[in-house]
Amino acid sequence: MEVELIDSMGNDASVVNAARVSFGKRIKEMSEGDTKLIKYLAQHNHWSPFAHASLQFRIKAPVFVARQLMKHTVGLVWNEVSRRYVDTEPEFYEVDKWRGKPINKKQGSDEDNEVEKSGKCYFLKSEVENNALICYEELLDAGVAPEQARMILPQSMMTEWWWSGTLYAFARVCNLRCASDAQYETRIVANLINKECGKLFPISWMELRNT
DSSP: OEEEEEEEEOOHHHHHHHHHGGGTOOOSSOOHHHHHHHHHHHHTTOOGGGGGSEEEEEEEEEHHHHHHHTTOOTTEEEEEOOTTTOOSOOOBOOOSOOEEOOSSTTSSOEEEEEOTTHHHHHHHHHHHHHHHHHHHHHHHHTTOOHHHHGGGOOTTBEEEEEEEEEHHHHHHHHHHHTSTTSOHHHHHHHHHHHHHHHHHSHHHHHHHHHO
């Protein structure tokens, strides 16, 4: 899986300036008081100043991860590669470990419990993907439109999208998806986003992620 930072706008000072615009004040460099202001804004859910900073990512992940993350819509924009127009050979996600069923059904899986018959699981996954790929290519060779042939491709297929949004919106994503109870594969993407946001907005991000 990949998370690439394409572009960004603003910094911690941008958040401070947005918050203080009503007083006609503007800073170029952060001070201790500005840091305290950001902390106050985050703790009291004054979210709008954090929405004046933004980031844009290119993300590559399997379909089942993308479909979880695209549930986050507020303050975010999503444009994804479409197999209506792309008919190159699909790429599939490589599983590094087959996790067992959870004891508590509210949890997604038991990360400390690996399935004993993991070899069989890898074989079954490979069989499904190989058969789906053969059928997909045969449908295309038969003249079927890619937008229809794609229906047989599994959720393990890799997809790619551009994801743009405000700093505050991505903080909401990471507060949910970096948590220990989030699905492991989704957590990988969220942790990479978390890392990039922390580099660009160290003060704001620390406070948003601590609330």
